[in-house]
Amino acid sequence: MSEIIIAIDGYSSCGKSTLARALAAELTYVYIDSGAMYRAVTLFLEHGIRMDHKPSVDAALEQIHIDFQYGQEGLVTLLNGENVEEGIRSMAVAAKVSPVATIPEVRRALVRQQQALGRGKQIVMDGRDIGTVVFPHAELKIFLTASLEERVRRRSLQLLRKGLSVPDEEIRKNLLERDYIDSTRSDSPLMKAPDAVVLDNTNLTEEEQLLVTVILALTRKRRSIV
Ligand code: CDP
Numbered sequence: 592m593s594e595i596i597i598a599i600d601g602y603s604s605c606g607k608s609t610l611a612r613a614l615a616a617e618l619t620y621v622y623i624d625s626g627a628m629y630r631a632v633t634l635f636l637e638h639g640i641r642m643d644h645k646p647s648v649d650a651a652l653e654q655i656h657i658d659f660q661y662g663q664e665g666l667v668t669l670l671n672g673e674n675v676e677e678g679i680r681s682m683a684v685a686a687k688v689s690p691v692a693t694i695p696e697v698r699r700a701l702v703r704q705q706q707a708l709g710r711g712k713q714i715v716m717d718g719r720d721i722g723t724v725v726f727p728h729a730e731l732k733i734f735l736t737a738s739l740e741e742r743v744r745r746r747s748l749q750l751l752r753k754g755l756s757v758p759d760e761e762i763r764k765n766l767l768e769r770d771y772i773d774s775t776r777s778d779s780p781l782m783k784a785p786d787a788v789v790l791d792n793t794n795l796t797e798e799e800q801l802l803v804t805v806i807l808a809l810t811r812k813r814r815s816i817v
Contacts, residue, residue, distance in 0.1 A: 594713045595731060595810065595813060595814050596709050596712050596729040597614060597620070597714070597715040597716070598717075598722035598731070598732045599611050599614075599716070600719055600720065600721050600722050600733070600735070600784070601717075601733075601792075602742070602770045602773075603746075603766045603769045603770055604742040604743075604745055604746040604749075605737040606792040607717040607735050608622075608626075610802065611715045613803050614806060614810075615714075618713075618810065620713045621708070621714045622714075623709075623715070623717075624666060624716075625717065625725070626717070626719075627666075627668040628657050628668075628704070629697070629701065630679035630685075630688050631655070631679055632652070632657075632691060632697055632701070633679075633684050635651060637687070642690070645696060648694060648696050648697065652697065655670065656670075656672075657669065680749075680753065681755075682755070682761070688769070689769040692719075692773065693778065695778045698779060702724060702725055705718075705725045719781040720781065722787050723782060723784045724779040727784070731788075731810055732784050732786055733788050733789075733806065734783040734784070734787040734789045734790070735790050736791050736792065737793045738793045739763065739766070742766055743762050743766065747759055750762075788809065
């Protein structure tokens with residue numbers, strides 16, 4: 592059977608990573624969270640780097656090395672060798688990541704790394720431009736959606752599990768702001784690839800099994816024809 596690339600795109604907090612993780616585990620593929628890479632760059636740039644000054648951004652990008660480690664707590668993001676999972680999931684980073692992700696130099700550097708990670712295929716990557724820009728030839732593309740209220744509810748639970756109690760209103764505002772910036776930026780905006788399968792994930796908890804099964808069936812079908 593041929594190995595493939597699975598690209599999952601969609602708005603903030605609609606369950607992309609849960610689905611991508613489950614798929615990667617089922618297929619024994621590698622899961623890559625491309626959003627974590629934008630979050631890690633944001634964390635790094637927070638140290639007083641002028642984001643509107645191209646040479647400063649270029650110099651900072653030269654100093655950034657992002658890796659993923661698969662440990663007992665699941666996927667861990669390393670920024671220059673340091674575990675930054677806690678920092679990159681903070682609301683402070685969530686508030687700044689979308690503007691950082693509009694910077695063309697940042698996108699170019701990260702897309703290059705993401706494409707290198709997918710060279711051997713056998714990868715599930717989630718993000719905003721995976722099926723459109725990073726892997727336009729991915730054999731399976733999924734565009735995931737979920738209702739805003741469900742997305743707020745899930746993000747709130749995720750934060751609570753990390754000991755962070757954030758008011759729903761703040762979460763809702765952040766998700767809407769990021770959705771807006773991500774889908775209206777000029778460089779690789781979030782959009783559904785014409786050949787992506789759209790899946791509504793609003794009822795994932797009850798339908799998770801079904802959804803994963805459907806996707807696995809789609810995957811098998813694609814793999815048998817490539
Ligand atoms: O987890 P959540 O869905 O909230 O977001 P994320 O996947 O961690 O991505 C954080 C931010 O990174 C997004 O809001 C985008 O601004 C940016 N991003 C991007 O521009 N392109 C990607 N491929 C992935 C993330």
